[in-house]
Ligand SMILES: Cc1cc2nc3c(=O)[nH]c(=O)nc-3n(C[C@H](O)[C@H](O)[C@H](O)COP(=O)(O)OP(=O)(O)OC[C@H]3O[C@@H](n4cnc5c(N)ncnc54)[C@H](O)[C@@H]3O)c2cc1C
């Protein structure tokens with residue numbers, strides 16, 4: 001199955017979570033903290049919210065979201081004003 | 087056993103402010119806190135002038151003045167933001183209430199102004215159309231209360247004589263407090279500022295837990311600019327004995343939105359109650375429809391310590407002159423901690439209080455048992 005991460009195509013097996021897909025690439029990070037630090041999935045079970053990414057314009061938890069064909073994922077949540085929605 | 091002038095039990099915002107005021111008055115102070123997790127870490131930290139009655143107004147106005155005096159010295163972690171409050175009027179009746187509130191506040195020299203429907207829409211474009219207007223109270227602010235409590239303790243330690251111990255008090259007897267490990271601490275005066283847990287050390291205090299829910303969103307900077315509170319809040323928050331919700335949204339400096347509020351008696355269960363949470367969020371959507379598209383990242387609850395007349399207990403325990411109470415601040419303790427501390431310190435040192443202490447005197451309640 002084909003997905004797109006920050007504009008770059010990536011191939012993943014069906015059933016892969018977005019968190020697992022991101023882990024296949026460097027740097028494997030998800031969002032940016034208030035103080036500008038990179039963040040990556042931590043708990044893997046929907047609790048810590050460190051894995052927030054932007055999927056088709058909405059903020060989603062990468063560890064709780066399964067990749068679908070053509071899914072476009074952006075790891076820019078928190079990097080710019082309003083970025084959580086845009 | 088090292089003796090101090092005062093021993094403060096509890097280092098929430100109220101105990102920390104008391105420790106700060108007492109060291110400023112030149113007394114040596116020991117603070118003990120069991121880090122049980124109190125209201126200070128759970129609350130919203132809205133610093134708001136409330137005028138339900140003259141005593142509440144005096145305490146909150148005096149406190150706001152102190153917060154503004156401290157603000158330039160507080161660290162960034164305290165997140166002090168002078169965002170002001172917009173009291174939202176949904177209809178003509180609430181608009182009249184806004185006008186009345188303006189008259190009361192202005193009579194006390196508090197800066198505020200009316201916004202008509204157009205000005206309100208310009209000030210807060212995310213609000214639903216059709217609101218009647220709002221009262222803007224410029225000086226109201228926001229603080230991150232747990233960090234502010236730590237800042238007050240740090241100030242006290244830097245400028246005066248302060249000892250902090252992480253420990254749980256299990257018994258008060260005269261000038262002596264016994265800790266969980268059996269050791270004892272003595273002081274000339276004991277200040278009880280242990281929030282909703284205070285009746286465990288001092289049975290008979292008229293405190294009832296009032297549960298509240300909060301939700302915080304991801305970062306959406308600029309969505310909301312002022313703390314937004316519905317004027318219906320005044321009636322729903324204080325006069326109902328059942329579960330009530332009211333629209334109350336705060337912009338955090340991070341761009342997050344903190345969403346309240348709910349009030350629920352007769353439960354001590356800290357679990358999030360989804361039915362109450364749903365009602366609270368529905369109320370929020372009535373005012374900010376765009377919230378539906380935003381992500382919430384955390385939900386939690388906390389307990390306010392409510393008294394029968396909604397005013398805190400500040401002053402001497404009627405039967406123990408060396409036991410001083412600073413409890414029962416309900417949903418306003420982040421706001422009113424500074425004036426509470428000033429009032430209590432003046433009474434302990436025999437100074438002249440800045441405001442009349444009578445309305446807050448614990449002796450107004452009959453039947454306060456000896457600890
Ligand atoms: C949901 C919610 C929203 C709120 N929003 C606002 C708001 O917007 N604005 C506002 O002004 N107020 C607000 N409040 C109210 C405010 O948070 C409280 O009034 C205030 O925090 C009370 O502070 P405190 O120091 O009295 O109590 P706490 O913060 O509860 O502190 C008590 C401390 O005592 C310690 N302790 C208890 N027992 C012992 C013991 N035996 N030995 C040693 N230590 C002990 C605890 O560990 C704790 O640290 C809100 C409250 C809630 C629950």
Ligand code: FES
Nearest residue numbers: 042044046049063
């Ligand atoms: S990794 Fe913790 S919520 Fe996704």
